[in-house]
Amino acid sequence: MTRGRFLFVLACIGALVAAVETLRSPDVSAAVVAASMLATTLRFATPLTLGALAGMFCERSGVANIAIEGMMLSAAFGAFIVAAMTRSLAAGVVAGMVVGATMALLHAWLSVTLRVDQIVSGTVINIMAAGVTGFLSTEVVRRKAIEGAGLLPAWRVPVLSDLPVVGPIFQQQPIAWATLALVIGAHFVLFRTVWGLRVRAVGELPRAAHAAGISVQQTRYAAVMVGGAIAGIGGAYFTLEAVPVFEPMMTNGRGFIALAALIFGGWTPAGAWVASLLFAAANALHINAQQFGIPVPSQIVGMFPYVLTIVILAGAIGRVTPPAAVGQPYVPD
Amino acid sequence: MSPIESHERTTTPNDLRQSARSAPIPSGTRGTGDPTFLLEARHLTKRYGPVIANRDVSFAVRPGEIVALLGENGAGKSTLMNVLYGMTVPDAGELAIDGKVVRLRSPRDALARGIGMVHQHFMLVPPFTVAENVALGNEPSRRGAIDIATVEARVASLASRFGIDVDPRAIVRDLSVGQQQRVEIVKALDRGARVLILDEPTAVLTPQEAEGLFRVLRGLAADGTAIVFISHKLGEVLSLAHRIVVMRRGAVVGEVLPEDATAESLAAMMVGREVMLRVDKSPSTPTEDRIVVRDLRVAGDHGGVAVDGVSFAVRAGEIVGIAGVQGNGQTELVEAISGLRPTAGGTLSLVGVEAHGLDVRARSMAGLAHVPEDRQRHGLVLPFSVADNLVLNRYHLPPLAQRGVRQARAIVAVARDLVARFDIRTPSPEVPVQALSGGNKQKVIIARELSHGLRALVAAQPTRGVDVGSIEFIHRSLVDARDAGAAVLVVSAELDELLSIADRILVMYRGRIVGEVPGSEATREGIGLFMAGGGGATQGSPPAGFAREDDVHYVN
Numbered sequence: 091m092t093r094g095r096f097l098f099v100l101a102c103i104g105a106l107v108a109a110v111e112t113l114r115s116p117d118v119s120a121a122v123v124a125a126s127m128l129a130t131t132l133r134f135a136t137p138l139t140l141g142a143l144a145g146m147f148c149e150r151s152g153v154a155n156i157a158i159e160g161m162m163l164s165a166a167f168g169a170f171i172v173a174a175m176t177r178s179l180a181a182g183v184v185a186g187m188v189v190g191a192t193m194a195l196l197h198a199w200l201s202v203t204l205r206v207d208q209i210v211s212g213t214v215i216n217i218m219a220a221g222v223t224g225f226l227s228t229e230v231v232r233r234k235a236i237e238g239a240g241l242l243p244a245w246r247v248p249v250l251s252d253l254p255v256v257g258p259i260f261q262q263q264p265i266a267w268a269t270l271a272l273v274i275g276a277h278f279v280l281f282r283t284v285w286g287l288r289v290r291a292v293g294e295l296p297r298a299a300h301a302a303g304i305s306v307q308q309t310r311y312a313a314v315m316v317g318g319a320i321a322g323i324g325g326a327y328f329t330l331e332a333v334p335v336f337e338p339m340m341t342n343g344r345g346f347i348a349l350a351a352l353i354f355g356g357w358t359p360a361g362a363w364v365a366s367l368l369f370a371a372a373n374a375l376h377i378n379a380q381q382f383g384i385p386v387p388s389q390i391v392g393m394f395p396y397v398l399t400i401v402i403l404a405g406a407i408g409r410v411t412p413p414a415a416v417g418q419p420y421v422p423d
Numbered sequence: 424m425s426p427i428e429s430h431e432r433t434t435t436p437n438d439l440r441q442s443a444r445s446a447p448i449p450s451g452t453r454g455t456g457d458p459t460f461l462l463e464a465r466h467l468t469k470r471y472g473p474v475i476a477n478r479d480v481s482f483a484v485r486p487g488e489i490v491a492l493l494g495e496n497g498a499g500k501s502t503l504m505n506v507l508y509g510m511t512v513p514d515a516g517e518l519a520i521d522g523k524v525v526r527l528r529s530p531r532d533a534l535a536r537g538i539g540m541v542h543q544h545f546m547l548v549p550p551f552t553v554a555e556n557v558a559l560g561n562e563p564s565r566r567g568a569i570d571i572a573t574v575e576a577r578v579a580s581l582a583s584r585f586g587i588d589v590d591p592r593a594i595v596r597d598l599s600v601g602q603q604q605r606v607e608i609v610k611a612l613d614r615g616a617r618v619l620i621l622d623e624p625t626a627v628l629t630p631q632e633a634e635g636l637f638r639v640l641r642g643l644a645a646d647g648t649a650i651v652f653i654s655h656k657l658g659e660v661l662s663l664a665h666r667i668v669v670m671r672r673g674a675v676v677g678e679v680l681p682e683d684a685t686a687e688s689l690a691a692m693m694v695g696r697e698v699m700l701r702v703d704k705s706p707s708t709p710t711e712d713r714i715v716v717r718d719l720r721v722a723g724d725h726g727g728v729a730v731d732g733v734s735f736a737v738r739a740g741e742i743v744g745i746a747g748v749q750g751n752g753q754t755e756l757v758e759a760i761s762g763l764r765p766t767a768g769g770t771l772s773l774v775g776v777e778a779h780g781l782d783v784r785a786r787s788m789a790g791l792a793h794v795p796e797d798r799q800r801h802g803l804v805l806p807f808s809v810a811d812n813l814v815l816n817r818y819h820l821p822p823l824a825q826r827g828v829r830q831a832r833a834i835v836a837v838a839r840d841l842v843a844r845f846d847i848r849t850p851s852p853e854v855p856v857q858a859l860s861g862g863n864k865q866k867v868i869i870a871r872e873l874s875h876g877l878r879a880l881v882a883a884q885p886t887r888g889v890d891v892g893s894i895e896f897i898h899r900s901l902v903d904a905r906d907a908g909a910a911v912l913v914v915s916a917e918l919d920e921l922l923s924i925a926d927r928i929l930v931m932y933r934g935r936i937v938g939e940v941p942g943s944e945a946t947r948e949g950i951g952l953f954m955a956g957g958g959g960a961t962q963g964s965p966p967a968g969f970a971r972e973d974d975v976h977y978v979n
Contacts, residue, residue, distance in 0.1 A: 282568040283567055283568060287551075288560075295546070298545075298547060298548050301530050302530070422510070
């Protein structure tokens with residue numbers, strides 16, 4: 091992410107916080123509002139960041155991924171049901187990763203092996219995820235009255251989380267903390283490891299990678315599935331960290347906003363994270379506006395993240411060059 | 424025909440190997456006296472559907488030897504190279520390295536056995552550094568991270584050992600084409616290549632850059648590397664190779680030593696008949712201005728200025744050539760003249776009419792013909808029939824259309840006439856044009872453009888990827904158009920083409936015209952200097968025979 095973009099994001103987040111500040115009812119303190127905005131922003135950024143990282147591994151290898159939404163939704167369901175059955179939240183998270191990776195395997199098989207148009211393949215996964223999880227949630231979960239296993243408990247940073255006002259920022263749940271680690275880890279993997287170099291090569295100029303003795307297909311399968319597993323963690327967020335139930339279509343477009351964050355962030359982990367924070371802040375505005383009694387219709391405020399997505403995807407804030415081979419199936423020779 | 428046949432030994436592969444062995448070991452190389460081949464292909468056959476790309480091809484190279492593989496487009500050179508490099512698995516035949524039969528299933532196998540390749544389209548990842556590109560596929564790592572410093576050191580040491588100028592930390596995207604090619608060579612050497620295969624390596628180089636490449640290759644050969652050099656350029660093959668293997672229609676048709684060959688004899692082997700390498704033409708007798716460009720500026724695809732204040736005129740009855748390395752604004756200039764791309768400044772007049780605001784069809788109706796650079800995209804509608812493609816510039820006019828209804832019979836009649844006059848090899852005018860060979864596709868375009876009220880012609884890369892026989896015909900057609908009174912502007916990356924047909928040659932470099940020379944006085948070296956921007960650097964004193972663009976427009 092370029093400096094200019096980074097400053098743009100900071101300015102936007104600042105403006106959103108300032109908006110809540112000016113409109114808050116006089117009986118809440120400014121510091122409490124700011125801390126609450128930041129804490130919610132960090133929390134809401136979790137699924138977006140994970141979705142964007144998922145898309146990043148996929149697209150950096152040259153496979154377009156509009157199926158983040160579907161991968162997260164099916165993982166949200168998988169995580170919920172496994173956690174409910176085993177009564178183990180950790181098993182639920184693992185199940186989310188497995189389901190995400192499995193959906194990614196389907197995406198890879200369709201688009202890498204069968205060379206189906208990658209947008210079509212992604213659409214297939216999105217529709218299938220919506221249909222299958224919707225069906226299972228009414229026919230199995232509701233009919234059998236399956237109870238969720240609860241939520242992952244917050245991990246508190248000692249001392250900092252006990253501070254007044256800013257304390258809530260340092261009380262996040264495990265997936266939110268893991269996300270921060272994953273941003274750093276993804277950066278290292280993509281830009282410092284052998285595998286990362288190969289993924290990027292395959293996504294930029296697959297002929298060159300093939301000529302260098304690298305298997306384009308294997309590399310793409312691996313990258314897409316790593317992405318799918320990360321999307322799976324993002325899915326688990328919805329049912330194990332946000333709310334303890336599964337509802338049809340509960341990802342609610344977050345996968346597409348994650349895609350926007352990926353693009354706006356220039357296909358880099360840090361960029362994707364910062365861009366996710368922006369979208370999350372727009373979302374946090376909605377919640378905090380209600381909480382602090384801001385006199386703007388909540389429908390208007392709720393629109394904000396989606397409007398921002400459209401503006402950014404339309405290239406209003408300048409364009410970033412995507413990986414050169416994105417969307418192109420590789421046909422050797 | 425007899426001079427050709429003396430060169431064209433129609434041999435069995437067995438004879439061929441013997442003749443290769445009996446050919447003298449080139450002097451000045453190490454490994455003299457070693458009779459074994461480093462790399463040997465035996466009886467290779469590769470089919471793509473009904474097309475036989477390689478038919479019983481046998482071929483070999485010794486350590487320290489530079490073998491040129493000469494042939495036209497479609498002769499099967501690239502297929503053979505892909506087989507040698509493991510990118511294509513042959514249907515029959517075998518490969519031997521150091522006399523031992525090997526099976527190459529992928530480039531990885533080839534690399535592991537010391538075979539390196541420099542592809543025609545470079546296999547370099549543009550956003551990566553030189554070192555990252557060299558490392559790709561063979562990356563040293565320490566504690567999980569790539570150890571790029573080691574690769575940088577290796578690149579620097581190879582570069583200094585072979586006198587190759589390359590910075591390991593440079594981003595490939597920022598390098599010139601010539602530098603990128605050196606990165607490719609370093610990449611192959613870094614993998615321990617003992618055989619280096621180069622596919623049309625000079626296609627993208629200035630003559631000076633090509634000379635630099637040859638120096639590097641001679642140095643490598645002297646060091647014991649075997650070099651296989653693929654080309655269709657006769658001159659460079661004669662000057663560089665120790666041995667020349669000629670392919671035609673998928674088969675090896677002969678093998679000669681450069682001292683026994685001439686450009687004419689090699690061309691005849693490539694084509695299978697005698698060809699005219701020089702076009703017979705009388706001195707030009709130019710009359711009035713037909714294409715006048717003044718201070719023209721045109722934007723490039725990614726912003727920036729592609730054509731930066733160009734002025735020249737092309738008169739009726741002359742052929743003006745524009746030389747230059749690809750990517751110096753020639754494409755944008757041609758598109759601006761033909762109306763495909765808007766101009767950003769300056770004036771352009773065609774056949775006496777100010778062209779600003781005229782669309783492509785208006786320009787075409789005014790008598791401007793255009794042979795586009797990319798014939799697949801801009802020259803032809805590939806799924807349409809040959810006949811429909813032949814009338815793309817007049818299908819809406821009577822008698823081909825009456826009150827908006829196509830007259831199929833009239834169209835086919837025009838098409839049959841053009842097919843005959845321009846010697847287009849097609850089963851019938853009704854077949855889709857995409858079924859034709861490259862040369863015949865180009866003839867379809869030439870026939871269409873030259874046969875309809877021609878007053879001025881802009882031809883971009885008119886013979887790119889076209890067989891020698893068609894090149895001869897196309898050149899003849901361009902000269903005939905000139906003699907019939909048309910103004911002809913030819914843009915070409917092939918210097919030899921311009922030297923043989925142009926009456927004047929302008930050289931483009933970074934969007935400007937940096938030199939002009941009459942065709943009769945032009946030399947490869949002089950033009951090459953301008954192509955590399957050398958003319959622009961020597962302010963005030965252009966080499967003899969050249970006039971600066973600002974001084975004169977007509978030198979002849």
